[in-house]
Amino acid sequence: MALLSITSPHTTKSGNAGVVMRQVLYATIPAMLASSWYFGWGVIVNCLLASATAISCEAAILHIRNRPVVFYLRDYSALVTAILLALALPPLAPWWIPVLGTFFAIAFAKQAYGGLGSNPFNPAMAGYVFLLISFPVQMTSWLPADAGIGHSFSNPNAVGLWDTLLLIFSGNSSSGAAFEAFTGATPLDALKTELSLAKTTEVMHNNPVFSGFIAGRGWEIINLGFLLGGLYLLSIRIISWQIPVSFIVCLAFLSSVFYLYDSDRYASPIFHLFSGGSMMCAFFIATDPVTAATSRSGHFIYGALIGFFVFIIRVFGGYPDAVAFSVLLLNLVAPTIDYYTQPRTYGHKHANRGFSKKDKS
Amino acid sequence: MSRRIWNFPGGIHPPENKQQSKGSAIRSVALPERLILPLQQHIGSPAKPVVMLGEKVLKGQMIAEANGVVSAHVHAPSSGTVTDIGDYPIQHPSGIKGSCIVIKPDGKDQWLPHEGIEDYKTVETNLLLEKIRNAGIAGMGGAGFPTQVKLSPPAGTEIETLILNAVECEPYITADDLLMQERAHDIINGLLIMAHIVKAKEILVGIEDNKPEAIHAMEQAALDTPVEIVVVPTKYPSGGEKQLIYMLTGKEVPSNALPAHIGVICQNTGTAYATHRAVVHGEPLISRITTLTGEAFAKKGNVEVLLGTPISHLLAEAQADIDNMSRLIMGGPMMGFSITNIEVPVVKVTNCILASSKDELPLPQAEQPCIRCGDCAKACPAQLLPQQMFFYAKALEFDKTQHYNIMDCIECGACSYVCPSNIPLVQYYRFAKGNIRKQALETRQADKSRERFEFHKARLEQEAAEREAKRKARLEAAAQKKADTPSGTLSTPAPAPQEDAKLLVLKTAAATSAKQFQQAKKALALAEKNAADNLTELQAKVTQLEAKADTAKTALREALKAQKTLAAETTPSGAKSTADTKSGS
Numbered sequence: 020m021a022l023l024s025i026t027s028p029h030t031t032k033s034g035n036a037g038v039v040m041r042q043v044l045y046a047t048i049p050a051m052l053a054s055s056w057y058f059g060w061g062v063i064v065n066c067l068l069a070s071a072t073a074i075s076c077e078a079a080i081l082h083i084r085n086r087p088v089v090f091y092l093r094d095y096s097a098l099v100t101a102i103l104l105a106l107a108l109p110p111l112a113p114w115w116i117p118v119l120g121t122f123f124a125i126a127f128a129k130q131a132y133g134g135l136g137s138n139p140f141n142p143a144m145a146g147y148v149f150l151l152i153s154f155p156v157q158m159t160s161w162l163p164a165d166a167g168i169g170h171s172f173s174n175p176n177a178v179g180l181w182d183t184l185l186l187i188f189s190g191n192s193s194s195g196a197a198f199e200a201f202t203g204a205t206p207l208d209a210l211k212t213e214l215s216l217a218k219t220t221e222v223m224h225n226n227p228v229f230s231g232f233i234a235g236r237g238w239e240i241i242n243l244g245f246l247l248g249g250l251y252l253l254s255i256r257i258i259s260w261q262i263p264v265s266f267i268v269c270l271a272f273l274s275s276v277f278y279l280y281d282s283d284r285y286a287s288p289i290f291h292l293f294s295g296g297s298m299m300c301a302f303f304i305a306t307d308p309v310t311a312a313t314s315r316s317g318h319f320i321y322g323a324l325i326g327f328f329v330f331i332i333r334v335f336g337g338y339p340d341a342v343a344f345s346v347l348l349l350n351l352v353a354p355t356i357d358y359y360t361q362p363r364t365y366g367h368k369h370a371n372r373g374f375s376k377k378d379k380s
Numbered sequence: 381m382s383r384r385i386w387n388f389p390g391g392i393h394p395p396e397n398k399q400q401s402k403g404s405a406i407r408s409v410a411l412p413e414r415l416i417l418p419l420q421q422h423i424g425s426p427a428k429p430v431v432m433l434g435e436k437v438l439k440g441q442m443i444a445e446a447n448g449v450v451s452a453h454v455h456a457p458s459s460g461t462v463t464d465i466g467d468y469p470i471q472h473p474s475g476i477k478g479s480c481i482v483i484k485p486d487g488k489d490q491w492l493p494h495e496g497i498e499d500y501k502t503v504e505t506n507l508l509l510e511k512i513r514n515a516g517i518a519g520m521g522g523a524g525f526p527t528q529v530k531l532s533p534p535a536g537t538e539i540e541t542l543i544l545n546a547v548e549c550e551p552y553i554t555a556d557d558l559l560m561q562e563r564a565h566d567i568i569n570g571l572l573i574m575a576h577i578v579k580a581k582e583i584l585v586g587i588e589d590n591k592p593e594a595i596h597a598m599e600q601a602a603l604d605t606p607v608e609i610v611v612v613p614t615k616y617p618s619g620g621e622k623q624l625i626y627m628l629t630g631k632e633v634p635s636n637a638l639p640a641h642i643g644v645i646c647q648n649t650g651t652a653y654a655t656h657r658a659v660v661h662g663e664p665l666i667s668r669i670t671t672l673t674g675e676a677f678a679k680k681g682n683v684e685v686l687l688g689t690p691i692s693h694l695l696a697e698a699q700a701d702i703d704n705m706s707r708l709i710m711g712g713p714m715m716g717f718s719i720t721n722i723e724v725p726v727v728k729v730t731n732c733i734l735a736s737s738k739d740e741l742p743l744p745q746a747e748q749p750c751i752r753c754g755d756c757a758k759a760c761p762a763q764l765l766p767q768q769m770f771f772y773a774k775a776l777e778f779d780k781t782q783h784y785n786i787m788d789c790i791e792c793g794a795c796s797y798v799c800p801s802n803i804p805l806v807q808y809y810r811f812a813k814g815n816i817r818k819q820a821l822e823t824r825q826a827d828k829s830r831e832r833f834e835f836h837k838a839r840l841e842q843e844a845a846e847r848e849a850k851r852k853a854r855l856e857a858a859a860q861k862k863a864d865t866p867s868g869t870l871s872t873p874a875p876a877p878q879e880d881a882k883l884l885v886l887k888t889a890a891a892t893s894a895k896q897f898q899q900a901k902k903a904l905a906l907a908e909k910n911a912a913d914n915l916t917e918l919q920a921k922v923t924q925l926e927a928k929a930d931t932a933k934t935a936l937r938e939a940l941k942a943q944k945t946l947a948a949e950t951t952p953s954g955a956k957s958t959a960d961t962k963s964g965s
Contacts, residue, residue: 028793136749366635
């Protein structure tokens with residue numbers, strides 16, 4: 020009988036960081052299915068390529084850093100980064116897009132800072148922005164939303180698995196058509212372009228990309244998929260409601276104000292909420308605990324400001340969608356938000372505000 | 381219950397695991413072969429032994445007396461012989477040894493004659509406090525603060541509320557629960573005695589809603605008394621003193637202050653019971669109710685055990701499967717500490733012995749990186765930011781941990797419990813707190829030694845000055861003598877040395893006082909420059925020393941004058957002595 024000498028507490032809730040990350044992965048399944056239904060096999064291929072890159076990158080760097088490889092791989096955080104990045108990529112992007120993006124995300128945005136928990140920026144979004152700025156053509160070429168697995172029988176233009184693989188790895192389909200022949204604009208793209216041509220939102224409804232039930236075709240369903248996954252994460256308390264709700268409320272509020280002001284020039288709040296990366300941002304990106312604000316009131320400020328910037332950049336900025344930029348911007352601000360939103364400790368009259376005396380000097 | 385319950389933020393709901401030990405009545409334990417009584421079973425200074433080796437003691441006899449105000453007596457739990465006074469393993473997480481008195485019981489269990497107070501309301505509170513002090517009662521919930529000290533709040537403090545902490549929120553422990561079920565009347569009576577002592581206006585009993593039997597028993601016992609039973613929702617750590625006070629009164633104990641500052645006193649169930657025994661029956665604290673639980677025990681339950689009983693005795697008594705036991709914990713799984721030696725005795729604060737198997741409390745998992753999920757901050761009942769404290773503690777930036785109020789951490793373990801990365805957060809906080817305390821102590825010590833050094837230096841300088849003055853005086857005296865001798869007549873040899881000695885004393889006194897005056901003046905100037913707060917004091921000292929120096933100078937001058945006159949009378953060499961007068965000033 021050798022008695023253990025351990026300090027209290029002697030018991031903990033079962034589980035580990037890997038359990039949390041796995042749940043996040045499961046929660047992406049609805050959106051992943053919806054995405055491949057509308058956009059085809061490319062989504063799956065992107066996910067596989069990104070995952071393989073993420074795991075090998077993470078393992079290699081952990082090895083270089085003399086860290087236990089298997090132990091850290093089992094936190095599944097690299098896979099979460101890979102899947103979230105892959106779901107944000109155009110489905111027929113050449114193979115090196117997900118590979119390069121994931122490599123950047125893992126090696127530079129995460130491991131260079133010291134790995135999980137130490138990175139100031141959301142790795143998936145850092146990877147995305149890296150790709151978007153470096154390869155704008157490849158990153159903005161999306162398939163129409165009826166080319167996916169769900170349309171392989173009804174639509175003769177749907178891209179099959181073989182064509183997908185050929186396009187991704189060689190750039191040409193079996194019929195010799197190039198990557199560009201299949202692709203088009205996203206609803207947010209189209210909105211931006213057509214508004215710049217002084218068309219009203221009324222007229223735009225003739226454009227097939229807007230022929231969804233509530234927002235852009237296909238995209239609305241993918242956003243619903245993320246919403247569903249997000250609700251699952253909320254229900255099992257992996258994420259808390261403050262960030263998603265403040266993000267959604269802020270985005271909805273701003274878009275409502277502008278929509279009510281001039282519905283010809285501004286899209287409806289529903290369109291904003293169910294287009295692009297809105298729901299993904301609300302439940303999967305902004306809620307990344309490592310890079311978000313941590314205090315309770317900080318969550319509200321953080322989420323609302325992301326919503327604010329998403330709207331501002333979408334409507335007045337140069338990019339059709341703005342989730343990645345807004346999130347990175349707020350990642351920078353998160354520590355400061357935390358400094359100014361510290362809770363009032365029991366037995367203290369006031370909460371600490373701002374930096375400690377040592378920081379100030 | 382109409383009373384409002386203020387819910388405190390945070391908290392957790394770990395598996396309660398109370399059923400295992402709740403099923404059977406409190407049973408007694410056979411007399412062990414030896415009783416090991418640590419002198420330190422409470423917070424404060426250890427008690428002083430008052431028995432000799434080999435002395436026969438009776439049950440209830442004081443064997444060690446309180447050393448100072450914050451201390452507690454120790455009594456013999458049974459009659460027998462003192463066989464040793466020495467170091468034995470005691471109840472400490474480090475496994476350290478401590479001074480103990482060992483008694484070999486004679487089996488007769490013979491009481492020292494004792495008597496209680498029939499009606500506590502008729503006697504003075506001082507007498508009641510004395511009774512409690514004499515019984516060696518210290519908080520039995522875990523901290524072990526001497527009870528009579530807690531019941532004597534600083535003068536001018538009015539106690540609004542006396543709270544009985546019957547929450548028992550730690551998993552596994554049922555000692556208070558069973559005590560309330562079986563001896564509710566005695567507990568209520570003990571509580572009333574305490575309320576009488578502190579003149580509490582309101583008497584509340586806080587019990588978690590997972591103890592329906594105890595609540596019922598206490599409600600029955602509290603009928604026709606001013607005691608109010610308040611049922612609080614089950615949530616760990618609602619039994620934390622600060623948390624319970626907030627739940628029942630909505631008041632927060634200010635940081636670095638005692639509950640008495642806001643007119644509240646909190647006492648433990650076992651303490652109230654012990655107070656009843658002490659006041660009504662005159663019995664000192666020599667036994668307590670302890671929960672024996674955990675998978676390794678075959679006979680789980682609550683026992684009334686004599687203080688000093690080695691845990692090995694309880695393990696045998698409750699048929700513990702020692703081979704299957706992986707952890708032995710004194711206290712509960714959240715805040716108890718593991719002990720590695722089964723000879724450690726039961727003491728006043730031992731509310732539970734948890735002997736767990738390996739499956740029951742598995743080894744902690746490896747620590748993963750913090751993902752800043754903030755679950756710890758949500759669980760923290762003190763509204764701290766555990767993740768920030770953890771970062772800074774790990775980075776050894778202790779002043780920043782203090783900025784995040786680490787000293788307000790009650791070490792309840794809720795943060796560690798919920799951490800998905802299995803980080804032993806509380807351990808980091810203990811480490812940081814220990815370092816902060818050490819640093820504070822070192823600063824204090826450094827200040828003290830600096831003061832000591834400066835004082836030492838000043839004293840050396842003064843001594844040197846005095847020596848110098850003496851030397852000068854001697855030289856002068858010698859010169860005087862020399863001057864005297866050649867021309868001195870033999871008619872006056874006797875008075876001259878005498879006069880010289882007197883003169884020497886006066887010279888020394890004049891030199892010393894002049895030096896002291898100069899030093900004091902210097903100190904005053906320095907103090908004025910630094911705007912020190914003791915200026916008036918220094919001023920007075922300077923004036924005083926100046927007067928003294930003047931007096932000494934005058935005395936010397938007069939003496940010299942007298943000598944000169946004398947010398948003028950006896951010798952013609954007057955020119956020499958003029959120089960002497962000069963050097964004296």
